[in-house]
Amino acid sequence: MGTFLLKRFGVMLLTALCLTLIVFYLTNLDPNLEKLVKSQLDMRTSDAQVEAFLERNGYRQNIFKRYGEWLGVAPGWTHTTETGEITGRCIPAGSDPADAPTFCGILQGDWGFSTVFKESIGGLILDKLSLTGVLMFWVMITMVPAALIIGVLAGMREGSKTDRTLSTFSIITTSTPEYVSGVVFIVVFASSVTGLRWFKGTAASAMDGANWENFTLPVLALALYGVGYIARMTRASMAEVMTEQYIRTARLKGVSFWGVVLKHALRNALIAPFTVIMLQIPWLLTGVVIIETLFNYKGFGWTLVQAVGNNDIELMMAVSVVAVFVVLFTQLISDIGYAFLNPRIRVS
Helix, strand or coil: CHHHHHHHHHHHHHHHHHHHHHHHHHHCCHHHHHHHHHHHCCCCCCHHHHHHHHHHCCCCCCHHHHHHHHHCCCCCCEEECCCCCEEECCECCCCCHHHCCCCCCHHHCCCCECCCCCCEHHHHHHHHHHHHHHHHHHHHHHHHHHHHHHHHHHHHCCCCHHHHHHHHHHHHHHCCCHHHHHHHHHHHHCCCCCCCCCCCCCCHHHHCCCCHHHHHHHHHHHHHHHHHHHHHHHHHHHHHHCCCHHHHHHHHCCCCHHHHHHHHHHHHHCHHHHHHHHHHHHHHHHHHHHHHHHCCCCCHHHHHHHHHHCCCHHHHHHHHHHHHHHHHHHHHHHHHHHHHHCCCCCCC
16 A cells, blocks of 8 residues: 555656646746736736836746746746846845745745735635635535435336436436526525525625525535436446345345345445545535635635636646645545455555
8 A cells, every 4th residue: 555655646746747837838828928917017018018027027937947936946036137136036025135045936835926816825725725615515515415315215226216216306416507506596595586585695704604594505506516426326336236146145145125235235336436426526626616706705716717817827826736736635535445445456
């Protein structure tokens, strides 16, 4: 297991470097840099002024050197003005260049400065992640048990009326995008159209304190989409396990139907859905973009929209790094859990 983990961490590191380099290159294309400069100065800034700004702030260096600076493995750029003042990536405004560190990138904990929110990105990301983490927690608490129950009940007796009913429900929920169900929930349960104003149509107040009234609709809108997908996978796995020879043997020995389901079938049936459930975590992290925007919940997804919409390059990179590592670590946990659930799998 130790060798397996070391290899996986090596692959994860290499994958993360490749993906972040691609994102870094795409976000630092000339059109994006020009938009960044004009948003910082003036939309009527001339091409010569734009070029001077980019040169003065280190944007015209080699892309690999700039990527190294952003990572924190290459010394930060410096620039000497006409008055003799030294500025640079690692030199805060008004500070003494002699006291500035040589390296100031992600590895040193310096995530940069957001041009949209006008604050340090490190603290901003932690704050937004915590808000989305709360939303993801309640979605998983709602989605996973409901999906497993539906999938197991449908798969126990394949082809029965219960199976057909629950399978139809799963297909409907999976084929309904979360933004559609979110709008429907707002119209039905949070507007004057139906008169059923049981919940709030916005989750803005949930950032200060989530409760039944302001958090139910966004949680249900996200959970409903995932329920159908996990339930269908669970149903297929359960139906396959129920036809295995050892299930027939247990029944012939006189074990009750529910005893067979709970003691023999359930654990083996949950191996495939476990992987699917783990994959819902990165989906939720990036899939909340629409729901958080729709319900005005200013979490990680909402921040991503603001960063892209306002061409906040440093913030876009930080969001990308977090998303990449969440996906990679989720897949690692999924592989380890898969090995524990299935005794036939041995990691050498």
